[in-house]
Amino acid sequence: MAIYKRLYRPYAGRYTGHRFRFWVITKSALRTLFDSRFLLAFFVACNIPFVIFLLIIYITNNAAAQALLQMKGSPILIDNFFFLRYLIFQSTLSFLITAWVGPGLVSVDLSNDALPLYLARPLTRTEYLLGKFGVIFMLTSAITWVPGLMLLGLESSLGPIGWFQRYYWLFGSMFIGSLLWIAVIGLLSLTLSAWVKWRIVATGAMLGIFFALAGFGEALNQVLRTNWGHVLNLGYDINLAWFNLFRMDSVTGPYNKPAIGRLMELPSWAGWVSLSLLCAFCLLMLNKKLKAREVVR
Amino acid sequence: MTAVIELEDLSVRLGTKQVLDSLRASLKGRAIGLLGPNGAGKSTLINTLLGFYPPTSGSAKIFGKDISTHTKELRHVIGFMPESDSFIADMSGVGFVRYMAELSGLPANEALERAHEAFYYVGLGEARYRKVGTFSLGMKQMVKLAQAIVHGPQLLFLDEPTNGLDPPARLRMIALIKEIRDTQGIHIILSSHLLRDVEECCEEALILKDGRIAAYCNLEEERRSNKKFVELETVGSKENFTQAVEQLGCECAWFPTGRAKMVLPENISMRELYTVAAKHQVQIRKMNYRRDSLEDIFLRAMEGQYQPQNKAAQNGHL
Numbered sequence: 001m002a003i004y005k006r007l008y009r010p011y012a013g014r015y016t017g018h019r020f021r022f023w024v025i026t027k028s029a030l031r032t033l034f035d036s037r038f039l040l041a042f043f044v045a046c047n048i049p050f051v052i053f054l055l056i057i058y059i060t061n062n063a064a065a066q067a068l069l070q071m072k073g074s075p076i077l078i079d080n081f082f083f084l085r086y087l088i089f090q091s092t093l094s095f096l097i098t099a100w101v102g103p104g105l106v107s108v109d110l111s112n113d114a115l116p117l118y119l120a121r122p123l124t125r126t127e128y129l130l131g132k133f134g135v136i137f138m139l140t141s142a143i144t145w146v147p148g149l150m151l152l153g154l155e156s157s158l159g160p161i162g163w164f165q166r167y168y169w170l171f172g173s174m175f176i177g178s179l180l181w182i183a184v185i186g187l188l189s190l191t192l193s194a195w196v197k198w199r200i201v202a203t204g205a206m207l208g209i210f211f212a213l214a215g216f217g218e219a220l221n222q223v224l225r226t227n228w229g230h231v232l233n234l235g236y237d238i239n240l241a242w243f244n245l246f247r248m249d250s251v252t253g254p255y256n257k258p259a260i261g262r263l264m265e266l267p268s269w270a271g272w273v274s275l276s277l278l279c280a281f282c283l284l285m286l287n288k289k290l291k292a293r294e295v296v297r
Numbered sequence: 298m299t300a301v302i303e304l305e306d307l308s309v310r311l312g313t314k315q316v317l318d319s320l321r322a323s324l325k326g327r328a329i330g331l332l333g334p335n336g337a338g339k340s341t342l343i344n345t346l347l348g349f350y351p352p353t354s355g356s357a358k359i360f361g362k363d364i365s366t367h368t369k370e371l372r373h374v375i376g377f378m379p380e381s382d383s384f385i386a387d388m389s390g391v392g393f394v395r396y397m398a399e400l401s402g403l404p405a406n407e408a409l410e411r412a413h414e415a416f417y418y419v420g421l422g423e424a425r426y427r428k429v430g431t432f433s434l435g436m437k438q439m440v441k442l443a444q445a446i447v448h449g450p451q452l453l454f455l456d457e458p459t460n461g462l463d464p465p466a467r468l469r470m471i472a473l474i475k476e477i478r479d480t481q482g483i484h485i486i487l488s489s490h491l492l493r494d495v496e497e498c499c500e501e502a503l504i505l506k507d508g509r510i511a512a513y514c515n516l517e518e519e520r521r522s523n524k525k526f527v528e529l530e531t532v533g534s535k536e537n538f539t540q541a542v543e544q545l546g547c548e549c550a551w552f553p554t555g556r557a558k559m560v561l562p563e564n565i566s567m568r569e570l571y572t573v574a575a576k577h578q579v580q581i582r583k584m585n586y587r588r589d590s591l592e593d594i595f596l597r598a599m600e601g602q603y604q605p606q607n608k609a610a611q612n613g614h615l
Contacts, residue, residue, distance in 0.1 A: 008418055008476060008477050009414075010449040010451070011448055013407050014404065016403070016404055018369065021402065024396070024399045028396050028399075108385065108387070113379075113381045113382060113383045114383050114384060116347075116383055117397060119347075119348075120375065120454075121372055121397070122372040122373050122400075123372075123400055291349070292344070292349040
C-alpha cells in the first residue's frame with residue numbers, strides 16, 4: 001500500500017500538451033459511460049447490422065458461399081443505395097445511443113456547478129465542448145463511418161472488377177454523410193443537455209424535436225400548399241443531404257420510387273442549409289450557456 | 298519583487314451594473330485577504346482575474362502577465378476554490394481530484410498520485426473512494442481545497458473557504474491555509490466576509506466597497522504601528538522616568554493623576570519601558586496600546602475614514 005506524506009508540495013513535474021487536453025474530458029466520460037452494462041450491451045448490439053451487411057457482401061461476392069446456401073446468384077445489388085441503406089440503419093441506432101448518452105453530458109456539470117472548475121484550468125470553453133462532443137463522436141463513429149468504410153473496403157476488394165473505379169467516391173460520401181449526422185445529433189443533444197437540466201426531459205425533447213418538427217412541417221405543407229415545410233423535418237433534411245452525397249438522383253435499381261420521389265420535391269441544398277442552420281443555432285445556444293459564471297441582467 | 302497581482306484601472310461592468318470601478322493596485326503579499334460587504338465586488342474581482350469576466354476597461358496582471366493575453370499560461374499556475382458547491386457528484390473523491398489534475402495538465406499517473414496526496418493532506422484519506430455527492434458539507438469544502446492544490450499552483454484563490462464549516466472544521470481549514478501559505482512559492486488570495494479568517498491567515502487586506510477600493514493595508518504593519526502609541530498610568534516620581542524614556546527616543550505627554558501618552562520609536566519594545574520604570578522606581582499600574590483590529594480598519598474603510606499607510610492601492614479616479 002502506498003504511503004502518502006501529509007504535506008503540501010508544489011508540482012515540479014512535466015505537463016501534458018495543450019492540443020489534446022480536451023481528450024481528458026472525453027476519456028473520463030467514456031470510462032464512466034461504459035461502467036453501465038446496459039450501454040455496453042447496446043453498443044455491442046449496434047454493430048450487429050454491420051455483421052449482417054458484412055455477410056451480405058461476402059456472400060454476394062462469393063460463388064462458393066452462394067452454392068453452399070443453394071442460391072442462384074445474389075438478389076442484392078451492392079451499389080450506392082446499398083451503402084446508403086446501411087448508413088440510414090446505423091444512423092438510427094446512433095441517434096438512439098446519442099439520445100441516451102448526450103443529454104447527461106453537460107447537464108451533470110451545470111447541475112453540479114462544475115464549469116468554473118473546468119474553466120479555471122488551462123481549458124477553453126471550445127475545448128470543453130470539444131471534449132464533450134468527442135464522447136458522442138467516438139460512440140457514433142464506431143457504429144457509422146468506421147464500419148461503413150470497412151464495408152466499402154471489403155466490397156472494393158471482393159467486388160467485381162471495376163466496382164471500385166465506379167464507386168470510389170462512396171468512401172467520401174460515407175465519411176462526410178456520417179460526420180454531418182454526428183454533428184447534427186451531437187450538437188443538438190449537447191444543447192439540450194445544457195439547457196434542460198433533467199436528463200429524461202432532455203432525451204424526450206430530443207425525440208420531440210425530430211417528430212414534432214416533422215409534424216409541424218407537414219402541417220405547414222398542407223396549410224400553405226407547399227413542399228418547403230419539409231425543411232423543418234430533420235429526418236427529411238438529412239436524407240436530402242445523403243441523397244445528394246450518395247448520388248441517388250442517378251440510381252437505377254428496383255427501389256422504393258415514391259419515397260425517393262418525395263425526397264426529390266426539394267433541392268438538396270435545402271437539406272444542407274437547414275442542417276447547417278440548426279448546427280449554427282446549437283452552437284449559439286451552447287455559447288450562451290457554457291460560461292463559468294452566468295451574468296444575471 | 299514582482300507584484301502577484303497588478304490592477305491597472307480595472308473596471309468590470311456586468312449588464313447595466315458597474316461592479317468594479319477603476320481599481321488600481323499592486324498586491325505583493327504571500328497571503329492577501331479580500332474583504333468587503335456583500336456585493337462589494339470580491340467574487341467579481343476573483344472571477345475577472347480567472348478570466349471568467351472580461352474587463353470593460355483597464356487590465357490586470359498576474360505575476361506580470363496580462364490575464365487577457367496569457368490566460369492559458371496563467372491557469373497552469375492558478376488554483377481556484379469556488380464559493381459554491383462545485384464538484385462532480387457521481388465521481389469518487391480521488392477520481393474527481395485526479396480528473397481535475399489531469400485537466401490542469403498533469404500526466405495520468407502523476408495526477409493519480411497527487412490526488413491521493415492531496416486527499417491525505419486535507420485529512421480525507423480514508424474517504425477518498427466515496428462518491429463526492431455523499432460527502433458532508435465540511436468534507437466537500439476540503440475536496441474543493443484538494444482539487445485547488447492538486448496541481449501545485451503558485452497562486453491560490455480561495456473564495457469563502459470556511460463557509461458552512463463548524464468551529465473545529467473551520468480551525469482545520471485555517472490551519473491548512475496557513476500551512477500552504479508558509480510553503481515556498483505559493484501566494485494566496487482569500488476572499489471572505491469573516492474578518493477573523495483574513496486576520497488569521499493574511500498579511501495584507503484589500504477592502505472593497507461598491508466596486509471600489511476602500512482600503513489596502515498591510516496587517517503586520519498595522520499591528521506594529523498600533524503598538525507605537527502607548528497609554529500609561531504610573532505611580533512614583535515621573536521626572537527621571539520621563540527623562541530616561543525621552544533619551545530612548547520616546548515622545549511623552551503627561552496628564553493629571555499620573556497618566557501619560559507616549560509614542561515609541563520602531564526599535565523600542567514595551568519591555569524596555571518596564572526596565573526603565575523599575576530603574577527609576579516608577580510603578581506602571583496600567584499600560585494600554587491601541588489595538589486596531591481588522592474590524593476597526595474595516596469599519597473605518599466602510600465609513601470612508603481609513604487613512605492608508607500603504608499607497609499601493611487606490612481607485613483610478615483619486
